[in-house]
Amino acid sequence: MQLALFLIFGGLAVAGALNLLLQRHPINSALSLVVVMMSLAVLYWSLGAEFLAASQVIVYSGAIMVFFVFVIMLLNAGEEERTTGSRAAYLVGFPGAAAIFCLLSFVFLSERKALGYTNIGGYLNHVTSNISEISTILFTKLLLPFEVTSILILVAILGAVVLARKEQ
């Protein structure tokens, strides 16, 4: 059951990511990104991180991507022209991507013990709420980084307001 969920939504995430690159219309690409994020949320959930899954859906697919779609709608961006692209991108891009993939999988496989691992759906069978655990850590051990991050975001919002405000 959990393996089936993983295969379906893992496949969906990969297909959505490929579709994101191949689509010519920006709005289709944005919607493919929404599909990727939703499938990632299902994967998180099947790994037992239900709070992460919910915040992924609410924050990324529900708020951020809506603004992406909004901007695309308002700018009325048309279809892109397909060009052959630069030679350098082909020469460097594909080996580069392959190298990064190999490096990451090597690191993950060799440091498996240190990173820790979980079974697919291992946490689904017994009912533990990791919301209280997350909040305990967030409000005791990680309180300072958490608050500093919120101030950072606040600064970004203020900057956006200053930039967007009309001159009096």
Added chain:
Amino acid sequence: MSHLSPFQTFLLLSILKVAVVTVLTLMAVAYTVLLERKFLGRIQNRWGPSRVGPFGLMQPMADGIKLFLKEDLLPIAAERPLFIAAPIIALTCALISIAVVPFGGMQTVKGVEMFNIADLNIGLLVILGITSIGVYGIALSGWSSNNKFSLLGSLRATSQMISYELALGLSLVGVVLHAQSLSLRDIVNSQGAHGAWSWNILGGGQIVAFFIYIMAAYAETNRAPFDLPEAESELVAGYHTEYSSMKFAMFFMAEYANMITVSCVASLLFFGGASSPLGHLLPADFGGPILSAIFPILWFVAKVLAFLLLFIWVRGTLPRFRYDQLMSFGWKFLLPLAMANIIVTSLVIALRS
């Protein structure tokens, strides 16, 4: 049923629950439309639909047949796949969230809870997440119709829903602080001690949160007085101007299904869900096992119905807001008020413990 394994019983009972709840929700949507037309008619001193069947009770069937038989127009300039997908997204998101709503007491048959399709430990977040996905249906419908009025309507709807989602989410934090859980079943149970007095709106002291929630909910469902996205006098019909036949019906059903969901959440979070206002005045097994299972459902339906009538009453009473008034009301009044409510609630809880 003895020869079935636990998983098979679970699967069969779940399919049964999903089928029954879906059919009941769709029926409820159809009859909410009729209720609105009748009630609005009486508010405006006229009869409302009264020709089809006794008291006009067959009117939803007639409406359904009419919408099925209408020609399904597809504008040439429309963005075809998205134009078709948009009403499907809107209706699906509107119907899914009913899955986490516990609409009765705690009754288990063979270890499967009967009056709740899925009791998730993040039920409240699931409802908020599904609501935020539902925005896509409206946003895409306006854009893919390739029509100025549709685009303006969907822009209004999207920005309104995103803005009021903040106030809506923050108004629920006080309730979550009280219940110490995001599971809707736990939230209902936390209000079941002394009848109406222990409901969040009275004993929980969440009356401010309730008013924030109910106002944000009207804006979320694009209902009067916040029905700017489909303001007839300005935008023809807003985001569904280009839609006809069943595609239009899907948007229509989505709006009413959203109304029902919002009413369910309001009664679960602030009015004790399926618990009786009388508390333990009556013994727990009053009227035998079957009646004592039915009473909570009746209380729940009565509460949801009261909220639906409130929706219609407000629509028949209040004029429409102006768009800048809507935005400043949401951002400058509801949002700070919701934050103040969170601070006060957490202070009270911290002082009490």
